[in-house]
Amino acid sequence: MKRLVGSIVIGLVCMVGCVTAMAVEVDASDCLPCHRERNPGLVADWEKSRHNLPDLDCRSCHGTKHDGTMAVQARRNAACTACHVQESSSYTLSKHGVIATLEAGRMDFAQPLREGNFRAPTCAYCHLHSGNHNIGAEVFPLLPREGCQATPEDALRTEARALPCRDCHSPRFVETWFLSGDKMLEIGRMKVREAKAVVQQIEQLDADSAKKARTIQQRMTDDHLRNVRLGVGHQSPDDQWWHGHPALDGDLLRIKSILGGHPAKSTEP
Amino acid sequence: MRITHLQAVIWLLFWPWLAWSGLPEGAQGVGENAEHWQPDAMHEYWDPATYHRPETERMVGVYTGEECVECHAGVTPGIVKEWRSSRHAQAASPVSCPACHGGDHQKLTFPTPQTCGACHPQRLAQMEEEKKYGFPSHALAMERAVDSKHFADKPKAEVAACLQCHSVATKCDSCHTRHRFDPAEARRPEACQTCHSGPPHPDDLAYFSSPHGQLYQKEGATWDWSKPLRKGNYQTPTCAYCHMKDGNHQVADKAVWKFGIREVNPKTAENEIKRKRWRETCADCHPEETARNFFRDLDAERQATWKQLYGVERLLKSLRSDGLLRPSAADRPSYPMDWLARWLPRERIGFYEGQASAFYNVSAIERDYFDLWYFTNLGAYKGMAHGAKEMAHRFHKQLDGQARSIAQTAEALRKTGKAGQQIDLKPLWLEGEYTRFNRDHN
Numbered sequence: 001m002k003r004l005v006g007s008i009v010i011g012l013v014c015m016v017g018c019v020t021a022m023a024v025e026v027d028a029s030d031c032l033p034c035h036r037e038r039n040p041g042l043v044a045d046w047e048k049s050r051h052n053l054p055d056l057d058c059r060s061c062h063g064t065k066h067d068g069t070m071a072v073q074a075r076r077n078a079a080c081t082a083c084h085v086q087e088s089s090s091y092t093l094s095k096h097g098v099i100a101t102l103e104a105g106r107m108d109f110a111q112p113l114r115e116g117n118f119r120a121p122t123c124a125y126c127h128l129h130s131g132n133h134n135i136g137a138e139v140f141p142l143l144p145r146e147g148c149q150a151t152p153e154d155a156l157r158t159e160a161r162a163l164p165c166r167d168c169h170s171p172r173f174v175e176t177w178f179l180s181g182d183k184m185l186e187i188g189r190m191k192v193r194e195a196k197a198v199v200q201q202i203e204q205l206d207a208d209s210a211k212k213a214r215t216i217q218q219r220m221t222d223d224h225l226r227n228v229r230l231g232v233g234h235q236s237p238d239d240q241w242w243h244g245h246p247a248l249d250g251d252l253l254r255i256k257s258i259l260g261g262h263p264a265k266s267t268e269p
Numbered sequence: 270m271r272i273t274h275l276q277a278v279i280w281l282l283f284w285p286w287l288a289w290s291g292l293p294e295g296a297q298g299v300g301e302n303a304e305h306w307q308p309d310a311m312h313e314y315w316d317p318a319t320y321h322r323p324e325t326e327r328m329v330g331v332y333t334g335e336e337c338v339e340c341h342a343g344v345t346p347g348i349v350k351e352w353r354s355s356r357h358a359q360a361a362s363p364v365s366c367p368a369c370h371g372g373d374h375q376k377l378t379f380p381t382p383q384t385c386g387a388c389h390p391q392r393l394a395q396m397e398e399e400k401k402y403g404f405p406s407h408a409l410a411m412e413r414a415v416d417s418k419h420f421a422d423k424p425k426a427e428v429a430a431c432l433q434c435h436s437v438a439t440k441c442d443s444c445h446t447r448h449r450f451d452p453a454e455a456r457r458p459e460a461c462q463t464c465h466s467g468p469p470h471p472d473d474l475a476y477f478s479s480p481h482g483q484l485y486q487k488e489g490a491t492w493d494w495s496k497p498l499r500k501g502n503y504q505t506p507t508c509a510y511c512h513m514k515d516g517n518h519q520v521a522d523k524a525v526w527k528f529g530i531r532e533v534n535p536k537t538a539e540n541e542i543k544r545k546r547w548r549e550t551c552a553d554c555h556p557e558e559t560a561r562n563f564f565r566d567l568d569a570e571r572q573a574t575w576k577q578l579y580g581v582e583r584l585l586k587s588l589r590s591d592g593l594l595r596p597s598a599a600d601r602p603s604y605p606m607d608w609l610a611r612w613l614p615r616e617r618i619g620f621y622e623g624q625a626s627a628f629y630n631v632s633a634i635e636r637d638y639f640d641l642w643y644f645t646n647l648g649a650y651k652g653m654a655h656g657a658k659e660m661a662h663r664f665h666k667q668l669d670g671q672a673r674s675i676a677q678t679a680e681a682l683r684k685t686g687k688a689g690q691q692i693d694l695k696p697l698w699l700e701g702e703y704t705r706f707n708r709d710h711n
Contacts, residue, residue: 093462093463093466094463095446095463098446098459098460098462098463099446099454101459102454102457102459102460105490115346115347116345116346116347116348116349116350116351117350119351119449166345167345167346167347168345168346168347168348168351169345170324170345172324173314176310176311176313176314177311177314179310180309180310180311180426180429183309183424183426183427184426184427184429184430187424187426187427187703187706190702190703190706191703193702193703194701194702194703194704197701197702198697198701231430235433236463237430237431237433237434237463237464238463238464238466238467240429240430240433241428241430241431241467242467242468242469243467243468244430245427245428245430246628246629249628249629249630250628250629250636250640252629252703253629253630253631253632253633253636254633254636256697256698257632257633259697260595260596260692260694260697260698261595261685
């Protein structure tokens with residue numbers, strides 16, 4: 001008899017659990033109709049953001065459990081790092097990232113993403129500052145991606161630029177950091193352009209050497225230059241330097257060596 | 270007084286010479302090559318004692334700590350929250366903003382180690398003591414950076430990254446991040462990771478993949494980090510536990526193989542003393558014999574690796590003797606301060622010739638050796654020294670592969686010989702967008 005009552009009780013508990021879980025599991029189509037009314041600005045911001053992609057929806061960052069923890073979950077770095085692996089490594093190595101790692105258990109993620117509410121900025125603190133769902137709207141114009149230069153409209157925003165940084169740092173520090181970083185990045189681009197000019201000369205000689213040189217030059221753009229940009233943006237010295245500039249130097253001289261040591265070139269008078 | 274023609278000519282030539290030499294305006298650097306470079310704007314934050322300019326455009330007046338906090342809680346709320354949770358704020362008589370920054374808003378300063386040392390004299394003295402052990406050292410890190418030839422040579426915005434880590438000598442918040450300055454934070458290995466990572470010093474990789482680091486990663490988050498770094502307080506050592514035993518801010522008195530870019534003799538009297546200090550540290554948990562064996566293995570690994578490195582170095586030097594390094598040093602840009610090298614150009618191979626700065630504008634085979642010596646060698650060393658045997662093994666395999674590839678390239682260069690050397694490489698190596706910019710911006 002005891003066993004029967006026990007199993008009925010356990011069965012009921014499980015059933016209630018399942019029903020509750022089902023009630024809070026959300027479907028992709030569930031979010032927008034409701035939140036468009038409740039938070040129209042937020043949805044509009046997301047719609048113009050770079051996260052408005054076919055394979056992404058609210059659940060990608062907020063999870064599927066509509067139980068009051070959705071905002072908290074999306075504020076944690078783990079919500080971003082699953083997709084942004086390379087970005088996360090430059091951040092993790094930075095002082096901000098180190099503090100975030102050490103303080104993860106003590107930071108209160110229920111707080112809004114502003115006013116220095118977190119001991120160190122997390123991914124969302126800067127890229128979704130004050131909950132702005134137009135991802136990176138405030139920090140993007142600081143260091144635009146390659147081939148994706150800041151528009152004049154972005155330039156107008158320089159007054160408001162780097163708002164997240166200013167919650168802790170002086171405007172002069174922020175401005176100096178990014179001006180210097182812009183220069184550091186531009187110097188990286190100079191190396192890539194110098195390499196491209198050499199690759200063009202190699203292309204006149206033979207296809208094999210050209211292919212080899214192009215592969216190296218691609219690595220300069222896709223890896224090393226990207227590291228400099230991420231290193232500046234995330235304040236990671238290692239990415240700016242060892243994974244950035246000396247790596248660019250090495251590949252630039254390797255490309256030059258292909259041309260300098262080329263047999264066709266060597267037989268010239 | 271009569272002015273001769275010769276005096277007049279000298280006088281007339283003096284001004285163009287002065288303008289050409291550019292000395293009076295350019296000389297804002299510090300250190301050995303001071304007259305050859307001008308700092309980047311960020312330098313004031315990395316070396317505030319030398320370069321900081323007070324903010325004079327915004328606020329006027331002299332303020333008390335309470336007034337600073339009242340205003341900055343609105344302007345920069347993050348740092349005020351930070352400071353409020355620090356021991357500085359919670360002390361019976363709080364150490365507030367003016368104690369470190371001064372009260373006059375037109376003359377604000379950034380704290381240097383000397384500022385912190387006013388209240389923490391023992392820690393400052395320990396850090397200063399480190400200087401007697403030479404490089405590498407936290408206390409001498411800024412000199413190491415700005416005195417490097419490549420630092421003086423390259424555009425300052427490019428090498429600004431160097432200063433972020435090397436500023437460990439010029440301010441204390443590299444490890445004790447502002448504005449909480451919590452010793453508990455600095456005790457954890459992640460505190461070292463921002464600088465002790467990457468190809469030439471993968472200390473993070475080595476520690477985290479070692480048995481010590483594995484245990485830390487599994488359980489470290491739950492430990493009480495307010496305890497001092499002493500025997501029995503932690504189940505596994507962290508970076509600071511071994512390198513800064515009992516919180517000693519002098520980190521150099523046990524360093525034998527040091528940075529790892531030159532061979533040392535581990536059996537000198539001085540190194541024997543250092544080794545004894547190491548064994549005493551290990552003895553907190555391990556029998557002395559274990560530590561002895563550990564260091565015997567490390568020395569054996571290092572000596573074998575150096576044999577291999579010298580072999581590759583000899584190969585490169587023989588190519589140099591036979592004039593097979595192309596471009597030759599004469600065909601490459603020279604360092605601005607190196608007038609001797611302009612007259613007697615010579616390729617720099619190995620530590621003692623200064624190859625640590627020669628990782629750009631060199632021939633591909635020299636750079637291949639640099640990568641082998643400065644990256645792969647150091648990966649093997651750091652793995653071995655931190656007890657990460659698998660990592661050391663992996664880097665050794667890579668090292669063997671790179672050494673073979675350099676030998677093959679050398680062979681090919683010898684085959685081509687001087688036959689393939691008729692063209693002038695100067696235009697290729699002395700011109701180009703970055704190369705030109707580099708030449709004009711020290």
